[in-house]
Amino acid sequence: MRIIVHKAKCQGHARCSAQAPDVFKLDDEGYILPGDIEVAEGEQLLASRGARSCPERALELDPTPAARVVPDAIEPRVWRA
Amino acid sequence: MTINAVPDHVPPEMVRDFSLFTSPGMAPTPNGDPHAAVACVHAGPPIFYSPYNTRDGRGTWVITRAADQRRVLQDAETFSSHRSIFSSALGENWPMIPLELDPPAHGVFRSLLNPLLSPKRLVVLEPKVRERAITLILRIAASGTSCDVMKDFAFPFTVSIFLRLLGLPDHRLDTFVGWAKDLLHGDNVKRPAAARTIVAFIDELATKRRKEPVDDFMTFIVQAQVEGRRLTEEEVRGIGVLVFIAGLDTVAAAIGFGLAYLARNIKDQDLLRREPDRIVLAAEELLRAYPSVQIIRVATKDIDFEGAPIRKGDYVSCAAMIANRDPAEFECPNTVDLAREDNRHAAFGFGPHRCLGSHLARREIVIGLEEWLARIPAFRIQNATAPITSGGHLFGIENLILDWS
Numbered sequence: 441m442r443i444i445v446h447k448a449k450c451q452g453h454a455r456c457s458a459q460a461p462d463v464f465k466l467d468d469e470g471y472i473l474p475g476d477i478e479v480a481e482g483e484q485l486l487a488s489r490g491a492r493s494c495p496e497r498a499l500e501l502d503p504t505p506a507a508r509v510v511p512d513a514i515e516p517r518v519w520r521a
Numbered sequence: 522m523t524i525n526a527v528p529d530h531v532p533p534e535m536v537r538d539f540s541l542f543t544s545p546g547m548a549p550t551p552n553g554d555p556h557a558a559v560a561c562v563h564a565g566p567p568i569f570y571s572p573y574n575t576r577d578g579r580g581t582w583v584i585t586r587a588a589d590q591r592r593v594l595q596d597a598e599t600f601s602s603h604r605s606i607f608s609s610a611l612g613e614n615w616p617m618i619p620l621e622l623d624p625p626a627h628g629v630f631r632s633l634l635n636p637l638l639s640p641k642r643l644v645v646l647e648p649k650v651r652e653r654a655i656t657l658i659l660r661i662a663a664s665g666t667s668c669d670v671m672k673d674f675a676f677p678f679t680v681s682i683f684l685r686l687l688g689l690p691d692h693r694l695d696t697f698v699g700w701a702k703d704l705l706h707g708d709n710v711k712r713p714a715a716a717r718t719i720v721a722f723i724d725e726l727a728t729k730r731r732k733e734p735v736d737d738f739m740t741f742i743v744q745a746q747v748e749g750r751r752l753t754e755e756e757v758r759g760i761g762v763l764v765f766i767a768g769l770d771t772v773a774a775a776i777g778f779g780l781a782y783l784a785r786n787i788k789d790q791d792l793l794r795r796e797p798d799r800i801v802l803a804a805e806e807l808l809r810a811y812p813s814v815q816i817i818r819v820a821t822k823d824i825d826f827e828g829a830p831i832r833k834g835d836y837v838s839c840a841a842m843i844a845n846r847d848p849a850e851f852e853c854p855n856t857v858d859l860a861r862e863d864n865r866h867a868a869f870g871f872g873p874h875r876c877l878g879s880h881l882a883r884r885e886i887v888i889g890l891e892e893w894l895a896r897i898p899a900f901r902i903q904n905a906t907a908p909i910t911s912g913g914h915l916f917g918i919e920n921l922i923l924d925w926s
């Protein structure tokens with residue numbers, strides 16, 4: 441699962457990181473770091489909850505990342521912007 | 522007072538006899554529920570015109586749906602915050618910062634201030650917040666089995682945290698509580714007088730910190746640089762005054778409405794006392810059900826919005842209490858469900874002006890409830906007393922006499 445981060449929409453509510461601090465990293469002002477997020481296996485539930493908690497709708501769930509990459513060839517963090 | 526005539530461009534069928542100031546339940550009411558009273562607008566259209574919907578009697582468009590409010594508040598280019606409300610009451614013209622600035626100037630100051638109240642910074646501030654809550658509640662517990670939560674806890678708590686932020690000692694607490702009361706609830710004589718006092722106080726503090734810097738908020742502001750220059754006196758004042766007024770009544774009201782709900786709903790009260798881990802989520806639901814702020818914007822151009830002809834200069838109201846009761850956004854919006862998930866409420870607004878103090882406010886509310894429930898046994902509203910609630914620009918609760926005898 442991947443989370444598409446619409447950085448320009450983020451207004452620093454920090455609700456995402458309140459739900460899943462390990463998934464959603466904030467900068468020093470409290471706004472989300474740029475770049476889409478590849479969610480690790482065990483964190484999917486918390487991550488989707490975090491994405492759903494964004495009041496600005498800045499976080500979009502993309503459940504089908506497999507279609508975009510060659511499976512098992514690329515480490516997830518490589519595709520972070 | 523301006524005359525509340527409906528402008529010619531507003532179609533008569535879009536005018537409704539509704540306002541946060543004049544509708545039933547908005548005047549000070551014993552045992553009132555102003556939030557439930559405004560929820561009725563969801564039976565009507567998504568936007569309508571209210572002829573009397575500001576303190577000085579101006580009309581506004583009223584946006585009822587949460588999704589539409591989000592759209593308005595995210596679009597600062599069309600819906601401006603540029604108003605100088607506070608200073609115009611004094612016959613002056615300077616903005617509260619960042620509240621009454623639009624992007625891009627807004628962002629410059631907002632970036633400057635964000636780190637001071639960021640989630641990271643809160644980790645440092647939190648122990649002091651808890652210590653203040655505990656001190657106040659221990660004193661209340663030691664002095665009897667009833668108290669007025671607003672006077673004895675909510676206001677002293679929020680004001681003393683503000684004083685800490687400014688690096689001021691607590692012994693002036695009562696003076697500040699008095700100013701805040703006069704400013705927010707005083708009559709037409711007391712309000713401007715209090716406003717002047719607060720401005721003079723902020724100016725004086727800024728001068729002091731320029732001369733003798735210490736490690737506090739105001740020193741940071743007077744030493745800060747934006748766009749390669751120091752802040753002007755007017756900018757320093759605009760920030761200081763806003764931080765003074767933004768975090769007092771709002772947090773106090775949230776604590777007051779929250780404890781009033783728990784006093785009337787013993788099962789929920791017991792559950793939170795037994796399982797305090799639930800308080801963080803519960804506090805979000807209490808903020809959803811009982812938010813305090815009506816946000817107003819000014820249209821910068823003509824725009825047709827959901828069939829309404831909004832014209833340049835029109836006021837547009839985005840009331841959190843209305844968005845938070847939108848059935849399209851919240852299942853059973855009029856039911857308080859302390860375990861509600863995915864609670865994307867509007868209490869702190871949306872868009873670039875999202876409450877700068879929201880992280881602090883959330884911690885104050887959660888810590889206030891945690892320490893209260895841990896130290897005060899089962900409480901209810903004292904017999905023969907009635908909390909007085911009111912609507913208006915800022916929904917509030919004047920008194921809350923709790924009894925745990």
Ligand code: HEM
Pocket residue numbers: 602618619620621631638763764767768769771772775812813814816817841867868869870871873874875876877878879881882
């Ligand atoms: C439960 C308590 C609070 C509520 C419900 C609340 C609500 C709000 C709302 C709705 C806005 C947006 C206004 C607009 O868009 O025009 C706002 C802005 C603001 N709030 Fe709060 N607030 C609370 C507590 C605080 C505290 C504790 C502080 C300060 C320490 C604070 C400081 C501010 C500031 C500086 C702004 C202006 C932000 C900007 O314009 O960028 N607030 N607040």
Ligand code: SF4
Pocket residue numbers: 449450451452453454455456457464470471472493494495496497498499
């Ligand atoms: S919840 Fe949304 S607005 Fe808030 S920090 Fe996360 S992404 Fe940004």
